Amino acid sequence: MSGPGNVGSAREGTPKGSQSLGAPPPLRLPSRQSPFAKRAARFWRLAEDNSSLAGYLALMADLTDAQHSLWEHFPHTLLPDSYTGGPPLDISSRHRDPTWREALRLIAERLDSGSEPLTALCERIRGAADEELEHWAARLLSADFEGIDPGLAPFVAAALQANWTSSSARLDLDKFGAMESGHLCPVCGSWPVASVLQTGGSVQGLRYLCCSLCSTEWNRPRIHCIHCGSGKDVAYFGLEGAGEAVKAEACAGCKTYVKLMNREKEPFVDPFADDLATLGLDILMAEQGYERLGFNPLLIPGS
Ligand SMILES: [Zn+2]
Ligand SMILES: [Zn+2]
Known part of the structure:
Protein backbone atom coordinates (compact mmCIF):
# COMPACT_ATOMS: atom_id res chain seq x y z
CA MET A 1 0.00 0.00 0.00
CA LEU A 29 -28.71 14.01 -12.54
CA PRO A 30 -27.90 10.88 -14.55
CA SER A 31 -28.01 11.04 -18.34
CA ARG A 32 -31.47 10.69 -19.88
CA GLN A 33 -29.84 8.36 -22.39
CA SER A 34 -28.99 5.88 -19.58
CA PRO A 35 -25.67 5.79 -17.73
CA PHE A 36 -25.62 1.98 -17.88
CA ALA A 37 -24.16 1.52 -21.38
CA LYS A 38 -20.98 3.40 -20.45
CA ARG A 39 -20.76 1.56 -17.15
CA ALA A 40 -21.10 -1.83 -18.84
CA ALA A 41 -18.31 -0.88 -21.28
CA ARG A 42 -16.12 0.02 -18.32
CA PHE A 43 -16.87 -3.33 -16.63
CA TRP A 44 -15.90 -5.16 -19.84
CA ARG A 45 -12.67 -3.20 -20.06
CA LEU A 46 -11.79 -3.91 -16.44
CA ALA A 47 -12.63 -7.60 -16.91
CA GLU A 48 -10.09 -7.73 -19.75
CA ASP A 49 -7.41 -6.03 -17.67
CA ASN A 50 -7.96 -7.91 -14.44
CA SER A 51 -7.21 -11.59 -14.74
CA SER A 52 -7.98 -12.56 -11.13
CA LEU A 53 -11.45 -10.92 -11.15
CA ALA A 54 -12.21 -11.37 -14.87
CA GLY A 55 -15.15 -13.79 -14.48
CA TYR A 56 -16.77 -11.75 -11.75
CA LEU A 57 -16.36 -8.42 -13.57
CA ALA A 58 -17.72 -9.97 -16.79
CA LEU A 59 -20.85 -11.09 -14.89
CA MET A 60 -21.25 -7.56 -13.55
CA ALA A 61 -20.85 -6.28 -17.13
CA ASP A 62 -23.70 -8.59 -18.22
CA LEU A 63 -25.81 -7.38 -15.31
CA THR A 64 -25.16 -3.74 -16.24
CA ASP A 65 -26.02 -4.50 -19.88
CA ALA A 66 -29.31 -5.91 -18.59
CA GLN A 67 -29.90 -2.67 -16.67
CA HIS A 68 -29.32 -0.72 -19.87
CA SER A 69 -31.82 -2.88 -21.74
CA LEU A 70 -34.43 -1.97 -19.12
CA TRP A 71 -33.93 1.77 -19.55
CA GLU A 72 -37.21 2.35 -21.40
CA HIS A 73 -39.04 -0.01 -19.12
CA PHE A 74 -40.34 2.47 -16.55
CA PRO A 75 -42.03 5.31 -18.47
CA HIS A 76 -45.01 5.35 -16.12
CA THR A 77 -43.20 5.65 -12.81
CA LEU A 78 -44.87 8.58 -11.08
CA LEU A 79 -42.59 11.47 -10.23
CA PRO A 80 -43.44 14.04 -7.55
CA ASP A 81 -44.56 17.55 -8.58
CA SER A 82 -42.80 19.25 -5.71
CA TYR A 83 -39.30 18.47 -4.50
CA THR A 84 -39.56 20.23 -1.16
CA GLY A 85 -39.76 18.49 2.20
CA GLY A 86 -37.15 15.79 1.68
CA PRO A 87 -35.61 13.80 -1.14
CA PRO A 88 -38.11 13.58 -4.05
CA LEU A 89 -37.48 9.85 -4.61
CA ASP A 90 -36.99 8.99 -0.93
CA ILE A 91 -36.14 5.32 -0.34
CA SER A 92 -37.96 5.38 2.97
CA SER A 93 -41.21 6.39 1.27
CA ARG A 94 -43.71 3.59 1.46
CA HIS A 95 -44.61 3.68 -2.21
CA ARG A 96 -42.28 1.58 -4.29
CA ASP A 97 -43.02 1.44 -7.99
CA PRO A 98 -44.03 -2.23 -8.49
CA THR A 99 -42.46 -2.37 -11.97
CA TRP A 100 -39.06 -2.93 -10.34
CA ARG A 101 -40.18 -6.52 -9.64
CA GLU A 102 -40.89 -7.09 -13.32
CA ALA A 103 -37.44 -5.66 -14.04
CA LEU A 104 -35.87 -8.14 -11.63
CA ARG A 105 -37.65 -11.07 -13.29
CA LEU A 106 -36.50 -9.86 -16.71
CA ILE A 107 -32.91 -9.63 -15.43
CA ALA A 108 -33.16 -13.19 -14.11
CA GLU A 109 -34.44 -14.39 -17.48
CA ARG A 110 -31.71 -12.59 -19.39
CA LEU A 111 -28.83 -13.71 -17.20
CA ASP A 112 -29.79 -17.37 -16.92
CA SER A 113 -26.85 -18.88 -18.76
CA GLY A 114 -27.70 -22.48 -17.98
CA SER A 115 -24.65 -22.85 -15.75
CA GLU A 116 -24.58 -23.17 -11.99
CA PRO A 117 -24.73 -21.35 -9.63
CA LEU A 118 -26.20 -18.57 -11.76
CA THR A 119 -29.13 -20.69 -12.94
CA ALA A 120 -30.11 -21.57 -9.39
CA LEU A 121 -30.13 -17.87 -8.41
CA CYS A 122 -32.15 -16.93 -11.49
CA GLU A 123 -34.67 -19.69 -10.81
CA ARG A 124 -35.00 -18.57 -7.21
CA ILE A 125 -35.78 -15.03 -8.35
CA ARG A 126 -38.30 -16.14 -10.96
CA GLY A 127 -40.02 -18.41 -8.44
CA ALA A 128 -40.26 -15.83 -5.65
CA ALA A 129 -43.60 -14.25 -4.76
CA ASP A 130 -44.06 -10.47 -4.88
CA GLU A 131 -43.97 -10.28 -1.08
CA GLU A 132 -40.60 -12.00 -0.96
CA LEU A 133 -39.15 -9.68 -3.59
CA GLU A 134 -40.45 -6.68 -1.63
CA HIS A 135 -38.88 -8.08 1.52
CA TRP A 136 -35.48 -8.34 -0.22
CA ALA A 137 -35.85 -4.79 -1.57
CA ALA A 138 -36.73 -3.40 1.85
CA ARG A 139 -33.69 -5.08 3.43
CA LEU A 140 -31.33 -3.83 0.75
CA LEU A 141 -32.68 -0.27 0.74
CA SER A 142 -32.37 -0.01 4.50
CA ALA A 143 -28.80 -1.42 4.34
CA ASP A 144 -29.90 -4.32 6.54
CA PHE A 145 -28.00 -7.15 4.91
CA GLU A 146 -28.90 -9.88 7.40
CA GLY A 147 -32.18 -10.70 5.73
CA ILE A 148 -30.93 -11.11 2.18
CA ASP A 149 -28.93 -13.83 0.42
CA PRO A 150 -25.63 -12.19 -0.71
CA GLY A 151 -25.86 -14.09 -4.00
CA LEU A 152 -29.25 -12.55 -4.80
CA ALA A 153 -28.41 -9.04 -3.63
CA PRO A 154 -26.65 -7.83 -6.82
CA PHE A 155 -29.66 -8.77 -8.96
CA VAL A 156 -32.16 -7.14 -6.61
CA ALA A 157 -29.93 -4.06 -6.42
CA ALA A 158 -29.61 -3.92 -10.21
CA ALA A 159 -33.39 -3.91 -10.69
CA LEU A 160 -33.88 -1.23 -8.03
CA GLN A 161 -31.05 0.85 -9.52
CA ALA A 162 -32.58 0.62 -13.00
CA ASN A 163 -35.93 1.80 -11.64
CA TRP A 164 -34.56 4.61 -9.47
CA THR A 165 -31.99 5.82 -11.99
CA SER A 166 -34.51 6.10 -14.82
CA SER A 167 -36.67 8.17 -12.46
CA SER A 168 -33.89 10.44 -11.23
CA ALA A 169 -32.84 11.04 -14.86
CA ARG A 170 -36.34 12.41 -15.56
CA LEU A 171 -36.38 14.88 -12.65
CA ASP A 172 -36.23 18.60 -13.36
CA LEU A 173 -33.11 20.26 -11.92
CA ASP A 174 -34.88 23.64 -11.86
CA LYS A 175 -37.37 22.36 -9.32
CA PHE A 176 -34.72 21.80 -6.66
CA GLY A 177 -34.43 24.70 -4.25
CA ALA A 178 -31.31 25.62 -2.32
CA MET A 179 -30.08 22.48 -0.62
CA GLU A 180 -27.78 21.49 2.16
ZN1 LIG B 1 -29.93 8.71 -5.03
ZN1 LIG C 1 -13.87 12.17 9.60
Whole structure:
Protein backbone atom coordinates (compact mmCIF):
# COMPACT_ATOMS: atom_id res chain seq x y z
CA MET A 1 0.00 0.00 0.00
CA SER A 2 1.26 3.46 -0.76
CA GLY A 3 0.41 6.32 1.53
CA PRO A 4 -0.78 7.93 3.53
CA GLY A 5 0.40 10.66 1.25
CA ASN A 6 -0.69 13.94 -0.28
CA VAL A 7 -2.17 15.16 2.98
CA GLY A 8 -3.97 18.25 1.82
CA SER A 9 -4.87 21.55 3.34
CA ALA A 10 -8.38 22.12 4.59
CA ARG A 11 -9.14 24.67 1.91
CA GLU A 12 -10.04 23.75 -1.61
CA GLY A 13 -7.91 25.74 -4.02
CA THR A 14 -8.85 26.56 -7.57
CA PRO A 15 -7.80 23.54 -9.56
CA LYS A 16 -5.18 24.11 -12.21
CA GLY A 17 -6.58 24.52 -15.67
CA SER A 18 -10.09 25.24 -14.44
CA GLN A 19 -12.15 27.61 -16.51
CA SER A 20 -14.74 29.98 -15.17
CA LEU A 21 -17.81 28.76 -16.98
CA GLY A 22 -20.36 29.70 -14.35
CA ALA A 23 -21.09 28.24 -10.96
CA PRO A 24 -20.76 24.46 -10.77
CA PRO A 25 -24.04 22.61 -10.39
CA PRO A 26 -24.62 21.33 -6.83
CA LEU A 27 -26.43 18.35 -8.33
CA ARG A 28 -25.88 16.31 -11.50
CA LEU A 29 -28.71 14.01 -12.54
CA PRO A 30 -27.90 10.88 -14.55
CA SER A 31 -28.01 11.04 -18.34
CA ARG A 32 -31.47 10.69 -19.88
CA GLN A 33 -29.84 8.36 -22.39
CA SER A 34 -28.99 5.88 -19.58
CA PRO A 35 -25.67 5.79 -17.73
CA PHE A 36 -25.62 1.98 -17.88
CA ALA A 37 -24.16 1.52 -21.38
CA LYS A 38 -20.98 3.40 -20.45
CA ARG A 39 -20.76 1.56 -17.15
CA ALA A 40 -21.10 -1.83 -18.84
CA ALA A 41 -18.31 -0.88 -21.28
CA ARG A 42 -16.12 0.02 -18.32
CA PHE A 43 -16.87 -3.33 -16.63
CA TRP A 44 -15.90 -5.16 -19.84
CA ARG A 45 -12.67 -3.20 -20.06
CA LEU A 46 -11.79 -3.91 -16.44
CA ALA A 47 -12.63 -7.60 -16.91
CA GLU A 48 -10.09 -7.73 -19.75
CA ASP A 49 -7.41 -6.03 -17.67
CA ASN A 50 -7.96 -7.91 -14.44
CA SER A 51 -7.21 -11.59 -14.74
CA SER A 52 -7.98 -12.56 -11.13
CA LEU A 53 -11.45 -10.92 -11.15
CA ALA A 54 -12.21 -11.37 -14.87
CA GLY A 55 -15.15 -13.79 -14.48
CA TYR A 56 -16.77 -11.75 -11.75
CA LEU A 57 -16.36 -8.42 -13.57
CA ALA A 58 -17.72 -9.97 -16.79
CA LEU A 59 -20.85 -11.09 -14.89
CA MET A 60 -21.25 -7.56 -13.55
CA ALA A 61 -20.85 -6.28 -17.13
CA ASP A 62 -23.70 -8.59 -18.22
CA LEU A 63 -25.81 -7.38 -15.31
CA THR A 64 -25.16 -3.74 -16.24
CA ASP A 65 -26.02 -4.50 -19.88
CA ALA A 66 -29.31 -5.91 -18.59
CA GLN A 67 -29.90 -2.67 -16.67
CA HIS A 68 -29.32 -0.72 -19.87
CA SER A 69 -31.82 -2.88 -21.74
CA LEU A 70 -34.43 -1.97 -19.12
CA TRP A 71 -33.93 1.77 -19.55
CA GLU A 72 -37.21 2.35 -21.40
CA HIS A 73 -39.04 -0.01 -19.12
CA PHE A 74 -40.34 2.47 -16.55
CA PRO A 75 -42.03 5.31 -18.47
CA HIS A 76 -45.01 5.35 -16.12
CA THR A 77 -43.20 5.65 -12.81
CA LEU A 78 -44.87 8.58 -11.08
CA LEU A 79 -42.59 11.47 -10.23
CA PRO A 80 -43.44 14.04 -7.55
CA ASP A 81 -44.56 17.55 -8.58
CA SER A 82 -42.80 19.25 -5.71
CA TYR A 83 -39.30 18.47 -4.50
CA THR A 84 -39.56 20.23 -1.16
CA GLY A 85 -39.76 18.49 2.20
CA GLY A 86 -37.15 15.79 1.68
CA PRO A 87 -35.61 13.80 -1.14
CA PRO A 88 -38.11 13.58 -4.05
CA LEU A 89 -37.48 9.85 -4.61
CA ASP A 90 -36.99 8.99 -0.93
CA ILE A 91 -36.14 5.32 -0.34
CA SER A 92 -37.96 5.38 2.97
CA SER A 93 -41.21 6.39 1.27
CA ARG A 94 -43.71 3.59 1.46
CA HIS A 95 -44.61 3.68 -2.21
CA ARG A 96 -42.28 1.58 -4.29
CA ASP A 97 -43.02 1.44 -7.99
CA PRO A 98 -44.03 -2.23 -8.49
CA THR A 99 -42.46 -2.37 -11.97
CA TRP A 100 -39.06 -2.93 -10.34
CA ARG A 101 -40.18 -6.52 -9.64
CA GLU A 102 -40.89 -7.09 -13.32
CA ALA A 103 -37.44 -5.66 -14.04
CA LEU A 104 -35.87 -8.14 -11.63
CA ARG A 105 -37.65 -11.07 -13.29
CA LEU A 106 -36.50 -9.86 -16.71
CA ILE A 107 -32.91 -9.63 -15.43
CA ALA A 108 -33.16 -13.19 -14.11
CA GLU A 109 -34.44 -14.39 -17.48
CA ARG A 110 -31.71 -12.59 -19.39
CA LEU A 111 -28.83 -13.71 -17.20
CA ASP A 112 -29.79 -17.37 -16.92
CA SER A 113 -26.85 -18.88 -18.76
CA GLY A 114 -27.70 -22.48 -17.98
CA SER A 115 -24.65 -22.85 -15.75
CA GLU A 116 -24.58 -23.17 -11.99
CA PRO A 117 -24.73 -21.35 -9.63
CA LEU A 118 -26.20 -18.57 -11.76
CA THR A 119 -29.13 -20.69 -12.94
CA ALA A 120 -30.11 -21.57 -9.39
CA LEU A 121 -30.13 -17.87 -8.41
CA CYS A 122 -32.15 -16.93 -11.49
CA GLU A 123 -34.67 -19.69 -10.81
CA ARG A 124 -35.00 -18.57 -7.21
CA ILE A 125 -35.78 -15.03 -8.35
CA ARG A 126 -38.30 -16.14 -10.96
CA GLY A 127 -40.02 -18.41 -8.44
CA ALA A 128 -40.26 -15.83 -5.65
CA ALA A 129 -43.60 -14.25 -4.76
CA ASP A 130 -44.06 -10.47 -4.88
CA GLU A 131 -43.97 -10.28 -1.08
CA GLU A 132 -40.60 -12.00 -0.96
CA LEU A 133 -39.15 -9.68 -3.59
CA GLU A 134 -40.45 -6.68 -1.63
CA HIS A 135 -38.88 -8.08 1.52
CA TRP A 136 -35.48 -8.34 -0.22
CA ALA A 137 -35.85 -4.79 -1.57
CA ALA A 138 -36.73 -3.40 1.85
CA ARG A 139 -33.69 -5.08 3.43
CA LEU A 140 -31.33 -3.83 0.75
CA LEU A 141 -32.68 -0.27 0.74
CA SER A 142 -32.37 -0.01 4.50
CA ALA A 143 -28.80 -1.42 4.34
CA ASP A 144 -29.90 -4.32 6.54
CA PHE A 145 -28.00 -7.15 4.91
CA GLU A 146 -28.90 -9.88 7.40
CA GLY A 147 -32.18 -10.70 5.73
CA ILE A 148 -30.93 -11.11 2.18
CA ASP A 149 -28.93 -13.83 0.42
CA PRO A 150 -25.63 -12.19 -0.71
CA GLY A 151 -25.86 -14.09 -4.00
CA LEU A 152 -29.25 -12.55 -4.80
CA ALA A 153 -28.41 -9.04 -3.63
CA PRO A 154 -26.65 -7.83 -6.82
CA PHE A 155 -29.66 -8.77 -8.96
CA VAL A 156 -32.16 -7.14 -6.61
CA ALA A 157 -29.93 -4.06 -6.42
CA ALA A 158 -29.61 -3.92 -10.21
CA ALA A 159 -33.39 -3.91 -10.69
CA LEU A 160 -33.88 -1.23 -8.03
CA GLN A 161 -31.05 0.85 -9.52
CA ALA A 162 -32.58 0.62 -13.00
CA ASN A 163 -35.93 1.80 -11.64
CA TRP A 164 -34.56 4.61 -9.47
CA THR A 165 -31.99 5.82 -11.99
CA SER A 166 -34.51 6.10 -14.82
CA SER A 167 -36.67 8.17 -12.46
CA SER A 168 -33.89 10.44 -11.23
CA ALA A 169 -32.84 11.04 -14.86
CA ARG A 170 -36.34 12.41 -15.56
CA LEU A 171 -36.38 14.88 -12.65
CA ASP A 172 -36.23 18.60 -13.36
CA LEU A 173 -33.11 20.26 -11.92
CA ASP A 174 -34.88 23.64 -11.86
CA LYS A 175 -37.37 22.36 -9.32
CA PHE A 176 -34.72 21.80 -6.66
CA GLY A 177 -34.43 24.70 -4.25
CA ALA A 178 -31.31 25.62 -2.32
CA MET A 179 -30.08 22.48 -0.62
CA GLU A 180 -27.78 21.49 2.16
CA SER A 181 -26.34 18.23 0.98
CA GLY A 182 -24.43 15.95 3.27
CA HIS A 183 -23.31 12.39 2.86
CA LEU A 184 -26.71 11.03 1.73
CA CYS A 185 -28.15 11.44 -1.76
CA PRO A 186 -30.35 14.58 -2.00
CA VAL A 187 -32.60 12.79 -4.52
CA CYS A 188 -33.29 9.44 -2.82
CA GLY A 189 -31.54 9.45 0.57
CA SER A 190 -29.19 6.52 -0.20
CA TRP A 191 -25.54 6.22 0.71
CA PRO A 192 -22.89 7.09 -1.88
CA VAL A 193 -20.98 4.31 -3.63
CA ALA A 194 -17.86 6.46 -4.12
CA SER A 195 -16.80 9.95 -5.14
CA VAL A 196 -15.52 11.19 -8.47
CA LEU A 197 -13.11 14.03 -9.31
CA GLN A 198 -14.70 15.43 -12.43
CA THR A 199 -13.18 16.96 -15.54
CA GLY A 200 -14.46 19.42 -18.08
CA GLY A 201 -16.29 22.77 -18.08
CA SER A 202 -17.70 24.11 -14.84
CA VAL A 203 -17.08 20.85 -12.94
CA GLN A 204 -13.35 20.60 -13.72
CA GLY A 205 -11.50 19.38 -10.65
CA LEU A 206 -14.58 19.27 -8.43
CA ARG A 207 -15.53 16.30 -6.30
CA TYR A 208 -18.99 14.74 -6.57
CA LEU A 209 -20.37 11.89 -4.52
CA CYS A 210 -22.24 9.31 -6.60
CA CYS A 211 -25.47 7.77 -5.29
CA SER A 212 -25.35 4.00 -4.92
CA LEU A 213 -28.98 3.69 -6.02
CA CYS A 214 -30.04 6.47 -8.42
CA SER A 215 -26.63 7.54 -9.82
CA THR A 216 -27.27 11.21 -8.97
CA GLU A 217 -24.05 13.07 -8.18
CA TRP A 218 -23.79 15.84 -5.61
CA ASN A 219 -20.95 18.22 -4.95
CA ARG A 220 -18.90 17.98 -1.76
CA PRO A 221 -15.66 19.84 -1.06
CA ARG A 222 -12.41 18.06 -1.75
CA ILE A 223 -10.03 17.08 1.01
CA HIS A 224 -12.79 17.07 3.59
CA CYS A 225 -14.05 13.99 5.39
CA ILE A 226 -17.48 13.09 4.03
CA HIS A 227 -18.49 11.78 7.44
CA CYS A 228 -17.30 14.31 10.04
CA GLY A 229 -16.51 17.28 7.78
CA SER A 230 -12.98 17.70 9.10
CA GLY A 231 -10.20 18.62 6.68
CA LYS A 232 -7.45 18.17 9.26
CA ASP A 233 -6.59 14.50 9.12
CA VAL A 234 -7.41 13.53 5.54
CA ALA A 235 -4.96 11.23 3.78
CA TYR A 236 -4.98 9.20 0.59
CA PHE A 237 -4.25 5.51 0.29
CA GLY A 238 -3.71 3.56 -2.90
CA LEU A 239 -2.83 0.07 -3.99
CA GLU A 240 0.81 -0.37 -4.96
CA GLY A 241 1.17 -0.64 -8.72
CA ALA A 242 -2.55 -0.07 -9.38
CA GLY A 243 -2.24 3.40 -10.88
CA GLU A 244 -3.45 6.73 -9.57
CA ALA A 245 -7.08 6.70 -10.70
CA VAL A 246 -8.61 5.16 -7.55
CA LYS A 247 -7.60 6.18 -4.04
CA ALA A 248 -9.19 5.82 -0.64
CA GLU A 249 -9.75 9.22 0.97
CA ALA A 250 -9.47 8.47 4.65
CA CYS A 251 -10.05 10.52 7.79
CA ALA A 252 -7.83 9.65 10.72
CA GLY A 253 -10.20 11.59 13.01
CA CYS A 254 -13.27 9.38 12.59
CA LYS A 255 -11.54 6.42 10.87
CA THR A 256 -13.81 6.35 7.81
CA TYR A 257 -12.96 6.40 4.12
CA VAL A 258 -14.60 6.86 0.76
CA LYS A 259 -13.07 5.96 -2.58
CA LEU A 260 -12.09 8.83 -4.83
CA MET A 261 -12.06 8.15 -8.59
CA ASN A 262 -9.98 10.63 -10.55
CA ARG A 263 -11.16 11.31 -14.13
CA GLU A 264 -8.00 13.31 -14.85
CA LYS A 265 -6.00 10.13 -14.36
CA GLU A 266 -8.52 7.86 -16.11
CA PRO A 267 -11.32 9.53 -18.11
CA PHE A 268 -13.48 6.37 -18.18
CA VAL A 269 -13.29 5.61 -14.47
CA ASP A 270 -16.72 4.57 -13.12
CA PRO A 271 -17.72 4.68 -9.43
CA PHE A 272 -19.40 1.25 -9.55
CA ALA A 273 -17.13 -0.68 -11.90
CA ASP A 274 -13.81 0.66 -10.67
CA ASP A 275 -14.94 0.14 -7.10
CA LEU A 276 -15.45 -3.59 -7.68
CA ALA A 277 -12.16 -3.84 -9.57
CA THR A 278 -10.29 -2.40 -6.54
CA LEU A 279 -11.64 -4.61 -3.75
CA GLY A 280 -8.05 -5.09 -2.59
CA LEU A 281 -8.07 -1.47 -1.45
CA ASP A 282 -11.08 -2.14 0.80
CA ILE A 283 -9.32 -5.12 2.34
CA LEU A 284 -6.23 -3.02 3.05
CA MET A 285 -8.27 -0.17 4.52
CA ALA A 286 -10.09 -2.62 6.81
CA GLU A 287 -6.71 -3.94 7.94
CA GLN A 288 -5.73 -0.37 8.79
CA GLY A 289 -8.86 -0.02 10.95
CA TYR A 290 -10.88 2.20 8.61
CA GLU A 291 -14.59 1.74 8.01
CA ARG A 292 -16.02 2.37 4.57
CA LEU A 293 -18.66 5.08 4.27
CA GLY A 294 -21.47 3.85 2.04
CA PHE A 295 -21.42 0.64 0.03
CA ASN A 296 -21.75 -0.77 -3.46
CA PRO A 297 -25.11 -2.58 -3.67
CA LEU A 298 -23.70 -4.85 -6.40
CA LEU A 299 -21.56 -6.38 -3.66
CA ILE A 300 -23.06 -6.11 -0.20
CA PRO A 301 -20.62 -5.86 2.71
CA GLY A 302 -19.51 -9.15 4.17
CA SER A 303 -20.37 -11.23 1.09
ZN1 LIG B 1 -29.93 8.71 -5.03
ZN1 LIG C 1 -13.87 12.17 9.60
